[in-house]
Amino acid sequence: MNRYPAWKYVLLVIVLAMGAIYAMPNLFGENPAVQISSARGFELDPALEDVVSDALDQADMAHQGVDKLPERMLVRFENSDQQLRAADLIRETLGDGYVVALNLAPATPNWLSMLGAEPMVLGLDLQGGVHFLMEVDMDAARRGQLERFVDDMRNILRDERIRYRSVRTDGETLLAELRTAEDREQALTIFTRELPELELETTEANETFNVIGTVLPEVLLELQQTALQQNITTLRSRVNELGVAEPIIQQQGADRIVVQLPGVQDTAEAKNILGKTATLEYRAVDEQNDPFEAQRTGRIPPTSKLYSDRDGNPILLSRQLIASGDQLTNATASFDQNDGSPSVVVNLDPQGARSMLDFTNENVGNRMAVVFIEQRPETRMVDGEEVRESRRVEEVISVAVVREPFGRTFQTTGLDSSREASQLALLLRAGALAAPVEIIEERTVGPSLGQDNIDQGFRSVIIGFVLVLVLMAVYYKVFGLVANVALTVNLILVVALLSMLGATLTLPGIAGIVLTVGMAVDANVLIFERIREELRLGNTPQAAIKSGYGKAFSTIADANVTTLIAAMVLFMFGTGPVKGFAVTLSLGIVTSMFTAILGTRALINLIYGGRKRVQKLAI
Amino acid sequence: MDIIKTNTTIDFMARRKIALILSAILIVLSVFSLTTRGLNFGLDFTGGTLIEVSYPTAPDLGNVRSALTDAGYVGFTVQTFGTARDIVARIPADAAAEEGADISTDVLAAMATVDQGMDMRRVEFVGPQIGEELAEQGGLALLYVLFGILLYVSFRFQWRFAVGAVAALVHDVLIVVGLISLFQMEFDLTVVAAILAVIGYSLNDTIVVYDRLRENFRVKRKGTPVELANLSVNQMLSRTLMTSVTTMLVLIALFYFGGEIIHSFAYTLIMGVVVGTYSSIFIASTAAIALGVSKQDLMPVEKEGADQPDVEVIPERFRSS
Numbered sequence: 001m002n003r004y005p006a007w008k009y010v011l012l013v014i015v016l017a018m019g020a021i022y023a024m025p026n027l028f029g030e031n032p033a034v035q036i037s038s039a040r041g042f043e044l045d046p047a048l049e050d051v052v053s054d055a056l057d058q059a060d061m062a063h064q065g066v067d068k069l070p071e072r073m074l075v076r077f078e079n080s081d082q083q084l085r086a087a088d089l090i091r092e093t094l095g096d097g098y099v100v101a102l103n104l105a106p107a108t109p110n111w112l113s114m115l116g117a118e119p120m121v122l123g124l125d126l127q128g129g130v131h132f133l134m135e136v137d138m139d140a141a142r143r144g145q146l147e148r149f150v151d152d153m154r155n156i157l158r159d160e161r162i163r164y165r166s167v168r169t170d171g172e173t174l175l176a177e178l179r180t181a182e183d184r185e186q187a188l189t190i191f192t193r194e195l196p197e198l199e200l201e202t203t204e205a206n207e208t209f210n211v212i213g214t215v216l217p218e219v220l221l222e223l224q225q226t227a228l229q230q231n232i233t234t235l236r237s238r239v240n241e242l243g244v245a246e247p248i249i250q251q252q253g254a255d256r257i258v259v260q261l262p263g264v265q266d267t268a269e270a271k272n273i274l275g276k277t278a279t280l281e282y283r284a285v286d287e288q289n290d291p292f293e294a295q296r297t298g299r300i301p302p303t304s305k306l307y308s309d310r311d312g313n314p315i316l317l318s319r320q321l322i323a324s325g326d327q328l329t330n331a332t333a334s335f336d337q338n339d340g341s342p343s344v345v346v347n348l349d350p351q352g353a354r355s356m357l358d359f360t361n362e363n364v365g366n367r368m369a370v371v372f373i374e375q376r377p378e379t380r381m382v383d384g385e386e387v388r389e390s391r392r393v394e395e396v397i398s399v400a401v402v403r404e405p406f407g408r409t410f411q412t413t414g415l416d417s418s419r420e421a422s423q424l425a426l427l428l429r430a431g432a433l434a435a436p437v438e439i440i441e442e443r444t445v446g447p448s449l450g451q452d453n454i455d456q457g458f459r460s461v462i463i464g465f466v467l468v469l470v471l472m473a474v475y476y477k478v479f480g481l482v483a484n485v486a487l488t489v490n491l492i493l494v495v496a497l498l499s500m501l502g503a504t505l506t507l508p509g510i511a512g513i514v515l516t517v518g519m520a521v522d523a524n525v526l527i528f529e530r531i532r533e534e535l536r537l538g539n540t541p542q543a544a545i546k547s548g549y550g551k552a553f554s555t556i557a558d559a560n561v562t563t564l565i566a567a568m569v570l571f572m573f574g575t576g577p578v579k580g581f582a583v584t585l586s587l588g589i590v591t592s593m594f595t596a597i598l599g600t601r602a603l604i605n606l607i608y609g610g611r612k613r614v615q616k617l618a619i
Numbered sequence: 620m621d622i623i624k625t626n627t628t629i630d631f632m633a634r635r636k637i638a639l640i641l642s643a644i645l646i647v648l649s650v651f652s653l654t655t656r657g658l659n660f661g662l663d664f665t666g667g668t669l670i671e672v673s674y675p676t677a678p679d680l681g682n683v684r685s686a687l688t689d690a691g692y693v694g695f696t697v698q699t700f701g702t703a704r705d706i707v708a709r710i711p712a713d714a715a716a717e718e719g720a721d722i723s724t725d726v727l728a729a730m731a732t733v734d735q736g737m738d739m740r741r742v743e744f745v746g747p748q749i750g751e752e753l754a755e756q757g758g759l760a761l762l763y764v765l766f767g768i769l770l771y772v773s774f775r776f777q778w779r780f781a782v783g784a785v786a787a788l789v790h791d792v793l794i795v796v797g798l799i800s801l802f803q804m805e806f807d808l809t810v811v812a813a814i815l816a817v818i819g820y821s822l823n824d825t826i827v828v829y830d831r832l833r834e835n836f837r838v839k840r841k842g843t844p845v846e847l848a849n850l851s852v853n854q855m856l857s858r859t860l861m862t863s864v865t866t867m868l869v870l871i872a873l874f875y876f877g878g879e880i881i882h883s884f885a886y887t888l889i890m891g892v893v894v895g896t897y898s899s900i901f902i903a904s905t906a907a908i909a910l911g912v913s914k915q916d917l918m919p920v921e922k923e924g925a926d927q928p929d930v931e932v933i934p935e936r937f938r939s940s
Contacts, residue, residue: 133749267742268724440746442723448673449740456878463876464869471865508809511881514873515816515888518866519823525865526827529858555830558775559823565767566819570812573760578812585816 002545002609004602012602015594016489022496025108025119031064032083033105034090035245036098037072043419044073048094055093061086067105074105103245120499123506123580124443126457128450129262130270133441134235136255141227142172142220148329149174149198149213151350156194162187165208174198174213177205184209224254226330230429231437232257235274257437267444274439280325280428284359285367285399286316307371309396317369317396322359327352331428333421336413342421343413346428350408357407364405370398370428398424457510464514465491468521476528478618482603483524486595490520493591494584501583509580516588522559523596527552528619541614549601556597560589627856631900632849632908638901642790649797658800661807664754666712666747668722675736677703682733690729701879705740706730712747757811761792764818776829777916783907784825787898791821794894795887809884817891820866824899828855832904836914844912848904856900863896 036052038044049066052075056063063086064076075090077083083102091100106119124131146169153167153176164187165177176191178184184202188211191200198213232249235257239247248260264270286304291314294300304316330347348356359368372395400412415421445453468487472480494513498505531548539547564586571582608614631638662669683697683706692710700707708730710722723742731737745753765785772781795817799806831851839847870892874885 135746135748268727271721271724438746439744441749442742442744444723444739444742446739446741448738449671452878453880456876456881460869460873460876460881464872467868467872468865471868475861507878507881508812508884511873511877511884514869514877515866518869519820519862521865522823522862525858525861529855529861533854551834555827558830559826562768562771562822562826563819565771566764566815566822569760569764569767570815573756573763574808574812578808581812581816585819 002542002601002605004605004609008598009602012599015493019489019493019496021112021115022117022500023492025106025112025117025499026495028107028109028119030104031076031078031107032080033067033074033076033103034083034087035072035074035101035103036090036094037101037240038098043070044068048073051093052090055089056086059089061089074103076105099240101245116500118499118502120495120503120505122454123504123509124260124262124450125445125507126450126454126505127262128445128447129260130264130267131261131441131443132259132270132274132439133252134231134257134259134274134437135440136228136231136257136437138224138227138255141223143169145215145220145223146172146174148349149195149215152195153191153213155350155354156190157187160186160190162190170212172214174215176211176213177208178211179208181209184211187211228255228257233429235259235437239274256440263447267442271439280328280373280397281371282322282324282356283369283371284318284320284322284363285369286318287366289316291316307369307394307396309369309399315369315396315399317371322368323348323352323356328428331425333418333425334411335418336411341413342415342418343411344415344421344425344428345409345411347409348407353408356410357405360402360405360407363402365402367399367401369396369400371395372397397428453507457507461510461514461517465517468517472521472524476524476619478607479524479528479531479600479604482600482607483521483528483596485603486524486599487517487520489599490588490592490595491517493595494588497587497591498584503583504580506580508578509584512581512584513588516585516592519563520588520592520596523552523556523592524600526556526559527596527600531617531619535617535619541608541617544617545604545608549597553597556593560593564589627853628849629853629856630849631852632845632905635901635905638897638905642794642898642902645794645797646790649793649800652797652800656800656803658796658806659803660754661805661810662709662743662745662750663808664750664757664806666745666750668710668712668726668745669707669741669743670710670723670726670730670739671700671705671707671741672727672730673705673738673740674734675704675738676734678706678733680706683708683730686729686732687726690725692726692729705879712745712750753808757808760811760815761818764815765789768818768822772826772829776833777912779910779912779916780829780833780907782910783903783912784822784829786906787825787903788818788821790902791817791891791894791898795891798890799887804883804886807883809881810887813884813887813891816888817895820888820892821895821898824859824862824895825903827858828852828899828904829907831855832907832912836912836916844908844914848908852900852904859896859899863892866892 036044036048049068052073053063053066056075061082062078063082064078067074067076075086077086087100087102094100108118150167150169153174154164157164157167157176162183163179164183165179167174167176169175176187178187188200188202191198191211191213195213197216197219199216200211200213203210203212228251232251236247236249239249239259239261244261244264246262248258250258252258259274261270286301289301289304291306294304294306294316295314300306301316303319305319307315307317309315327349328346329349332345334343334345335341336343373393398412400414412424415424465487469484472483472487474480476483491513494516498509503509527548530552531544534544534547535541567582567586567589571579571586574582608617680697680699684695687695687697687708687710695708695710697706697708699705708726710726723744727739727742765788768788769781769785772784792814795814799810804810828851831854832848835842835847835851835854836844839850842850867889870885870889873881874889877885
């Protein structure tokens with residue numbers, strides 16, 4: 001008798017139901033939507049939803065619901081006409097602080113979304129878009145760091161009035177040449193105290209007494225990490241300016257950054273913006289004149305310039321510069337050591353430190369402001385045509401009172417929350433000089449090719465699938481039909497798993513699915529051939545089914561494990577699209593084991609297992 | 620319905636001399652082609668820029684070429700891609716007038732001068748440093764796969780089978796790569812992926828035959844290794860062919876309907892399935908037998924005498940020469 005215990009059927013039904021639920025979102029297509037996110041990558045204010053809703057209601061524009069995530073918000077519309085009009089309206093309402101982009105929101109019904117079921121994400125080769133791989137020039141970053149240490153050492157020696165012959169870089173090390181042994185002793189003591197990032201040793205030369213400094217490996221490592229993070233931060237704010245709906249900016253390896261911009265076709269523009277840098281300036285606040293008065297009358301003192309701060313209040317800043325972004329080496333969110341309130345710790349390079357010290361010495365009790373400057377590209381609709389132009393935007397991001405003189409390192413306190421602190425640190429870093437980046441790989445797919453790829457990919461899946469179904473049904477009759485059911489379920493399960501994993505579907509991924517279809521029937525072919533063989537040996541149909549499944553199992557397992565090994569290696573070594581192929585192939589192998597062995601056996605048992613006497617198997 | 624007669628008794632082993640000669644010819648041809656013609660490495664490995672555009676009407680290739688020449692490029696190629704309207708321009712890494720990633724922008728502008736209605740289809744720019752890395756990774760991946768398989772098959776079967784399986788795989792890869800070289804097909808990352816898939820597929824076939832060989836060694840009391848190998852291959856013949864046919868069906872669907880980009884991928888796999896099927900019938904078992912696989916090797920391990928040398932039980936004429 002070939003009967004399965006009830007729990008196996010329950011298991012199969014549960015897996016099938018789960019598969020169906022998680023594969024289903026792929027059937028519903030997408031709604032046109034407007035995506036709103038902060039231009040600086042901050043989390044969105046929860047009140048924003050009401051602002052947007054009110055604006056839309058006032059303009060009498062119906063929207064179909066709002067999806068909210070911490071960093072972005074999607075407002076859905078019925079058609080792309082409404083979407084376009086609403087995007088303009090929202091852009092006007094919210095102003096510069098937000099990126100308003102056109103996007104497509106998956107039209108997954110609510111009950112499915114509640115279960116966490118979402119459709120597969122289409123890769124760039126299917127939906128069109130730009131992929132950049134950028135490399136950060138770490139050599140330049142390291143050289144820059146060494147130069148800063150040279151400056152530091154010179155300044156320290158000068159401040160301490162120690163006479164020296166030269167301070168310079170020597171390959172990867174720093175070299176200070178001093179005139180006497182006493183000077184060297186003194187210098188060594190001070191360097192040890194002031195520059196903990198260096199490992200110091202002393203050597204003798206012909207006429208000089210030398211101190212050799214080597215940057216500690218962990219400091220270099222941190223420098224690399226900072227340079228990379230800084231670039232990622234800068235790139236993210238640049239990408240936000242492009243108004244791309246769902247950009248991906250990720251670290252890859254030790255010194256590379258992947259930037260993916262779905263839907264962007266103007267690569268020239270994208271490269272332009274990604275390569276551009278923002279900067280910032282420290283300026284003194286003009287305390288002599290009233291900014292409100294200046295704004296009202298339009299009479300601005302010649303030594304000052306009128307700005308407005310983040311709340312929109314006018315403020316007068318001195319035209320004279322204290323320090324600029326390229327002198328800022330780091331900015332981190334922290335907590336004040338005295339009262340534990342949120343703060344931002346800023347590090348300046350020696351030059352910046354010097355002028356900062358000069359300024360703060362004379363201005364304790366006065367205010368100092370940070371101005372963030374960038375070239376922001378804008379797209380405006382003029383007479384129904386898109387006009388792109390870039391605009392210099394200056395914004396005061398922080399105003400603080402100088403409590404005491406400071407130079408190289410200082411902290412800004414009086415911030416409302418640790419969130420504000422991390423936002424300010426992010427902005428400061430974005431404006432600081434980062435290590436140069438270079439695009440080392442570009443892959444752009446135009447929208448027409450993307451659509452062709454989707455069409456051709458799906459067509460080949462369906463044609464291949466149908467061909468296999470027909471062959472199986474003709475060749476193995478009832479058993480073939482059972483295998484076809486398993487194959488269909490297998491396809492559903494692969495799609496469900498890909499959707500659950502949030503995997504990106506690429507063209508090679510589709511190829512992987514196609515190949516899986518061809519290979520998934522192999523398990524059934526093995527079993528069915530074995531059953532035929534057992535029948536030829538004169539076994540009864542029931543016994544043939546039993547031993548056919550039993551004997552084929554280890555063969556199937558061995559064959560599939562070896563294929564899995566190949567797929568795993570492909571996954572580990574492959575990049576991008578090749579990975580997609582490896583993922584679908586692996587998933588297909590695993591699910592096919594389940595459907596082809598357990599699934600078909602359950603069906604065969606249902607058909608033949610219950611009967612007392614089976615004369616002949618339709619195989 | 621059966622594709623082939625049931626209970627075939629084709630003497631594959633008797634034909635193994637012919638098969639070996641055929642394989643030897645193919646391998647020599649492959650090595651010859653690889654050393655003389657080499658591989659037509661694609662952009663992924665050489666670095667450079669590839670641009671595919673679609674013109675509203677079929678352009679004169681000469682016009683496109685002169686547009687690029689006027690823009691200062693040398694050493695580029697311009698070809699149609701699929702249809703006469705789709706044009707692919709390839710600019711080698713060192714022949715670029717512009718530095719780095721700006722080439723693509725510049726080339727697109729030059730190509731647009733031929734016909735303003737041009738539609739950008741695809742741009743690929745690979746810097747030279749990436750190309751080297753990818754080539755290295757591809758080679759490493761191949762070695763790791765072979766090594767992983769050697770280990771697994773040794774563990775599940777016996778080292779002779781492992782060596783036989785890897786020999787069959789090297790045979791397959793060599794011939795497929797040789798054919799790619801012979802036809803001067805472009806060798807890029809998707810082709811590498813296809814070759815790794817070929818390894819997976821061919822191995823699958825080989826393991827299935829080995830599995831039956833092991834079973835026959837254990838169950839059948841009579842028969843020389845050669846007879847048993849013959850029996851196993853015959854028993855699995857209908858399965859081997861059936862699976863090849865289903866896989867072929869989907870590959871042909873992929874080849875004809877998957878679009879131009881997937882062509883070389885599908886083509887490599889089709890060649891791989893043919894060669895892999897052939898090798899699992901003729902080469903894999905022959906190699907294992909030639910290495911001296913015997914009944915003792917595959918009996919469930921007994922406490923004593925399991926590791927005895929097994930050379931004696933193999934007739935003289937089947938020893939590897």
